[in-house]
Amino acid sequence: MSGHSEGTTATSVLVVDDQALVRDGFAMILDSQPDLAVVGTAADGAQAVSECARLAPNVVLMDVRMPVMDGIEATRRICAAGSAKVLMLTTFDLDEYVYDAIRAGASGFLLKDVPASELGHGVRAVAAGETLLAPTVTRRLIEQFVRRPAPGRPAERLTGLTPRELEVLAAVGRGLSNTEVASELFLSETTVKTHLGRVLAKLGLRDRVQAVVLAYESGLIEPGFH
Structure with missing residues (x-):
């Protein structure tokens, strides 16, 4: 064609x-x-x-x-x-x-x-x-369709992440781009990509979309948080 x-x-x-x-x-x-x-x-x-x-x-x-x-x-x-x-x-x-x-x-x-x-x-x-x-x-x-966890700390699935990886996942969950995450966390964009790659690998996630969903479903991000 x-x-x-x-x-x-x-x-x-x-x-x-x-x-x-x-x-x-x-x-x-x-x-x-x-x-x-x-x-x-x-x-x-x-x-x-x-x-x-x-x-x-x-x-x-x-x-x-x-x-x-x-x-x-x-x-x-x-x-x-x-x-x-x-x-x-x-x-x-x-x-x-x-x-x-x-x-x-x-x-x-x-x-x-x-x-x-x-x-x-x-x-x-x-x-x-x-x-x-x-x-x-x-x-x-x-926010409308994600399954919400019970109130409390984030799901145990996230316990294998480092504090910095959790920060990156939370920022990605809020819809920030790699450039925006880098600016907010005072990191280089390459470092953000590295951290995000480790998050995906550790959690068995295919891509950024699944990371966003997990950030909500795990309780890491609260609905309405900006």
Whole structure:
């Protein structure tokens, strides 16, 4: 599908949406970027799973509500197979399905009315291993749908972290970027990345999204904390 020349290291993308106009529109926007290549499209979750296995894209741009198999189940299967990173698309900024998608393994989500430039940025960010949560909804989403622990000290799961690692996890849980964490804790950005990498490894977390969820679920971050 892509007209990109061979020899480039373009990020490959599979676009999944049950509405042909939406699907083709997103594919056209992404394929116009020199560093992105749409390798295929799918109209439902079942097609997404099979096409992902066949095409091995770097990123799957996934709609939530689709016939046959919805985007949540498709995301769960794709992430379980470890075959690609999933970026969810949703119509509403507070959508319970988005949280389900994150639990299923999605690396983040964007609203469907996202500007074309941000769509490309989102795919690049997820491909690079970053978390993409629409900033206007991250905290509200997590706070509304996360399972809260019993009052008291943070979960025992965090006991293996050093004080500095706990600080980094708490800052990430509040939605701060690595640059912002570095500024707040008076560290270099490289050091923050190192600490975050250790946190993910120690806790068996796949990415930053899971770290944010865990920070809330463990009680490290309190709802409404800014």
